[in-house]
Amino acid sequence: MGKHRKATLWKGLRRAILLAASLLLLLMPRGLAADLDGPWYWQEDPVSRDGVSSVEVVQAALAGMGNWQPYAAPAQPPFQRDDQYIWLMTVLPQADEMRDASLLMMVIDQSFEIWLDDRQIYTYGNLEPQLMSYGQKWHLIPLPADYAGRHLYIRTFSANPLYLGDFGTIKLDASVVQMSTLMRQDIPYIANIPLAVFMILIMLMYYMSPTAPKTLYAQIILFMLAFVVWMICASNTKQLFIDAPVFWWLLWRVDVYFLPILATLIVYRVVDKRYRRSTWMAMLSFVVLLFIAVLSELLGLNGLDGCASAFYIMLPAIEGLVSYWTIRSAIRGNKYCRALLVPLVGMVSIGSIDGFSRHFHWLPEVWYLLPYGTVTIGIFILYIIQQQIRRERMLSAKAAGLEEAVAEAVARSEIDALTHCYNRNRMEAVLAAEIRQHGPEKEPFSLIMLDIDYFKVINDTYGHDAGDEVLAAFAGVIRKNIKKSDIFIRWGGEEFILICRGCSSDEAYFVAERLRRQVEWSCIFARQRITCSVGVASWQGADDSAAQLIKRVDTALYTAKRSGRNMVCRESLPPEKMDLALNGN
Numbered sequence: 001m002g003k004h005r006k007a008t009l010w011k012g013l014r015r016a017i018l019l020a021a022s023l024l025l026l027l028m029p030r031g032l033a034a035d036l037d038g039p040w041y042w043q044e045d046p047v048s049r050d051g052v053s054s055v056e057v058v059q060a061a062l063a064g065m066g067n068w069q070p071y072a073a074p075a076q077p078p079f080q081r082d083d084q085y086i087w088l089m090t091v092l093p094q095a096d097e098m099r100d101a102s103l104l105m106m107v108i109d110q111s112f113e114i115w116l117d118d119r120q121i122y123t124y125g126n127l128e129p130q131l132m133s134y135g136q137k138w139h140l141i142p143l144p145a146d147y148a149g150r151h152l153y154i155r156t157f158s159a160n161p162l163y164l165g166d167f168g169t170i171k172l173d174a175s176v177v178q179m180s181t182l183m184r185q186d187i188p189y190i191a192n193i194p195l196a197v198f199m200i201l202i203m204l205m206y207y208m209s210p211t212a213p214k215t216l217y218a219q220i221i222l223f224m225l226a227f228v229v230w231m232i233c234a235s236n237t238k239q240l241f242i243d244a245p246v247f248w249w250l251l252w253r254v255d256v257y258f259l260p261i262l263a264t265l266i267v268y269r270v271v272d273k274r275y276r277r278s279t280w281m282a283m284l285s286f287v288v289l290l291f292i293a294v295l296s297e298l299l300g301l302n303g304l305d306g307c308a309s310a311f312y313i314m315l316p317a318i319e320g321l322v323s324y325w326t327i328r329s330a331i332r333g334n335k336y337c338r339a340l341l342v343p344l345v346g347m348v349s350i351g352s353i354d355g356f357s358r359h360f361h362w363l364p365e366v367w368y369l370l371p372y373g374t375v376t377i378g379i380f381i382l383y384i385i386q387q388q389i390r391r392e393r394m395l396s397a398k399a400a401g402l403e404e405a406v407a408e409a410v411a412r413s414e415i416d417a418l419t420h421c422y423n424r425n426r427m428e429a430v431l432a433a434e435i436r437q438h439g440p441e442k443e444p445f446s447l448i449m450l451d452i453d454y455f456k457v458i459n460d461t462y463g464h465d466a467g468d469e470v471l472a473a474f475a476g477v478i479r480k481n482i483k484k485s486d487i488f489i490r491w492g493g494e495e496f497i498l499i500c501r502g503c504s505s506d507e508a509y510f511v512a513e514r515l516r517r518q519v520e521w522s523c524i525f526a527r528q529r530i531t532c533s534v535g536v537a538s539w540q541g542a543d544d545s546a547a548q549l550i551k552r553v554d555t556a557l558y559t560a561k562r563s564g565r566n567m568v569c570r571e572s573l574p575p576e577k578m579d580l581a582l583n584g585n
Contacts, residue, residue, distance in 0.1 A: 036152075036170050038090055041068040042077035045085030045155065058115050058153050061089060074168035085127070086165050088154040092116075092147050092172065103141040104178040106169035109133040109249070109305075112156035114141060127157040134158070135245030136252070138236055140178055160302045182236040188371035189235040193228055196374050199381050200224045206388050211395055216269045220381070223262040230255045231371050253304040257290040257311065259351070260319060267322050267344065270336035275325035282318045289314065312355040319348040339383035343376040418468055419475035421490040430487050430499055431546050439542055446508030446538040447553040448498040450478070450515065453531045453565045455494035462527065473524040474532070481518050482511075497553070505538040505570065512536050512568045520566065533560040537571035 043066055046052050060066050068089060071077045079086050103114075111125025111134050122141045125134050158164040171178065200221055207217040232238055233252035239245070264283035271279055289307055296303025323345050329337040350369040358368075414426040422430075438444035452458075452474055459467040471494065478496065479488055487499040498515075500508050512534040524530040535557030537549055552571040560569040 036073075036090055036093070036172060038093065039070055040073035041089045042071050042079070042165065043067045043069060043087050043089075044079070044083065045087060047155070048085045054113065054115070054120070054155055055118065057087065057155075058118050061153065062118060062151065074166075074170075076165045079165065081161050083161075083164065084129075084159055085155065085157050088156065088165060088167065090152050092143075092150050092152055094148050098172075098174055100175045101143045101145075101147055101172065102175040102178055103139075103143060104169070104171040104173070104181065105139045105141065105167060106136075107134075107139060108136045108166065109160045109163045110156050110158040110166075112154055115151075115153040115155075116144065116147060117150050125157070127155070129159050132246045133160065133249060135247070135249035137243075137245035138182065138239060140175060142175065143172075160305060162302070162305050186235045186237050188368065189231045189237075192371040192374040193231050195378070196224055196228045196231070199374075199378060200228070202385065203381065206385065209388065209392065211391050212388060216266070217384075219262065219266050219269060220384070223259070223266060224377070226255055226258050226262055227374070227377075230259060234368060234371075250304075253308075254290075254294070256308075256355075257286065257293060257304075260315060261286045261290070263344070263347065264319070264322055267326055267337075267340065270329075270334065270340060271325055272329040272332060272334055272337075275329060279322055279325060282322050285314065285318055286311075308355075312352065315355060316348060316352040319344075323348060335387075336383070339380050343373065343380045346376040347373045416490040419471055419490050421475050421479075421488050421496065423490055424492070426487070427489045427491070427497060427499075430489075431549075434499065434501065435539070435546060438539065441539070442541040443504045443538040444502060446500045446503045446505060446536060447549060448500060448508055448512045448515070449491065449535045449537075449553045449557045450496045450498070450512075450519075450532050451534075451557055451561065452494040453533055453561075458525070458528065466525070466527075470525050470530060473522075474519065474530065477518055477522045477524060478515055481515055495557075503538075505536065508536045508538060509568060509570055516566065516568055531566035533557060533565045534568040535560055535571070536568060 046057050046066075047054055057066070061068065069077075073090075077086060077088070107124070111127045113123040113127065114121055121143070122139070124137070124139060154167065156165060156167075171181070173181075203217055203221050203224070206212055207214060207221065229251065233248050233255060238248060242248075261283055264279060264286065268276055268279040268283060289311060293303040293307035293311075296306060323341075326337045326340055326344055330341055347370070350373055354368045354370050414422055416423045434445050452470065455467065455470070458470055471490075475488070475490070475496065478498070482488060482498060483500075485501050487501075489497045489499070491497045498511075500511060503511065516532060516534050519530060519532045522530075535553045535555070537553035537556055539549060556569045556571045559572075560567050563569065
């Protein structure tokens with residue numbers, strides 16, 4: 001593809017992106033958002049204190065009565081720490097006409113009722129203590145068309161002073177715009193949850209490998225699962241599918257404590273040995289804090305929230321030390337720690353920023369940077385995968401080398417080094433295989449046994465080196481004159497056996513005679529003519545055996561040698577088998 005064509009495609013791609021973005025902006029719902037930034041007032045709850053009704057409180061407020069005090073919203077009112085009920089009040093702005101107006105409220109661990117002038121328009125919970133908290137939930141509260149300029153009253157209850165009267169997120173806008181706001185806040189989770197799940201699936205796939213460091217992989221998978229749970233709990237969309245605010249809130253708070261524990265366990269697994277004890281103690285400090293938080297929560301002391309301040313102070317302090325130990329290990333050449341530095345430092349930094357912003361109300365909006373930490377985790381997982389692939393390749397290479405070594409060892413154990421024929425080890429295996437294949441058949445294969453004539457004289461006269469030369473040359477002559485399917489074996493000394501597959505007794509006899517002549521005619525040894533004696537025997541069917549077959553061919557060879565050498569003799573058969581052979585011929 002030419003440069004001009006590439007430039008044209010890139011230019012077209014940019015135009016398409018700009019067009020899509022423009023259409024998105026044009027199609028995005030627009031409202032006439034109004035910030036509730038007017039004066040806010042609060043007072044203690046006359047309902048629980050004096051026994052009056054909420055209607056009477058609202059009517060008195062509209063008449064200008066009541067102990068209403070201004071406060072700086074969105075901060076909490078300065079109520080007494082033992083208060084569980086308070087009232088809040090503001091005036092809705094005189095905004096331009098807005099169709100389908102609604103209030104969007106993000107509420108944590110509170111039950112409340114909302115009044116517009118003297119009319120109750122919404123209630124959540126029963127404004128009474130309950131076994132578990134009220135959880136975290138967003139509320140979309142529709143407003144009547146004539147809402148502008150009316151008084152907004154909120155009576156709220158919470159057993160947790162950390163959240164009583166905390167309505168930091170209250171927005172007035174069209175309902176469709178409010179929903180789009182919720183969806184936009186979930187973009188980090190929508191983008192990063194599938195990525196995190198994909199990483200988990202990859203780690204699970206490599207976890208199944210027999211060469212994988214399973215403990216490390218299991219810890220990474222557990223951390224990623226906890227991280228996915230955290231993102232689901234922090235998202236707004238979950239409420240559309242499972243509206244269980246108490247469950248999500250408790251799961252989210254416990255999961256927050258678990259994340260640094262699981263992350264520190266991963267560091268413990270890869271950090272240098274000299275820092276492992278310190279890393280383990282750092283992990284235990286978070287375990288102890290989690291235990292205290294859960295125990296005090298079960299005792300009704302709001303431990304999960306009460307210990308949050310200590311948690312968000314410990315997080316940068318202790319994990320900062322863990323990061324330092326990781327850096328020291330990386331400097332000393334620990335490659336896993338080098339790969340872990342970016343996700344560890346990144347997750348600790350943005351997790352601390354998110355925690356302080358949320359818990360200490362640094363920012364009014366509910367937003368998080370932590371989901372983008374998925375990208376930094378991907379760096380470490382990519383390194384893990386790279387090391388796993390490298391390890392598997394190395395082990396495959398070793399396995400291939402071992403297979404070659406085993407094959408060579410087997411070959412050396414079955415091949416005679418001098419004549420390059422198979423030895424007796426191979427003879428037993430091949431003969432057993434032939435018998436298993438052709439057990440009931442008659443003459444499906446035959447044996448030819450060859451013996452070099454007067455070989456002892458050659459050794460005595462010319463020496464063993466000359467004898468070795470004769471053996472090697474003799475084997476070469478035989479090998480050139482047999483089929484590839486035949487098995488040529490050095491039986492021992494100057495004796496050789498040829499297994500002729502699919503060869504009858506007559507065919508084996510003709511093969512043996514041809515081989516005898518080739519040996520006689522060939523110049524195997526320059527100083528003396530070399531001949532051989534040959535015996536032939538064939539498989540006789542189900543009543544035969546390997547031992548009997550070898551004994552018969554050996555006897556035939558002995559007959560050839562006793563009858564004058566340089567000749568071929570067949571096996572001697574019992575009279576009844578000899579008659580069958582003669583009738584067959």
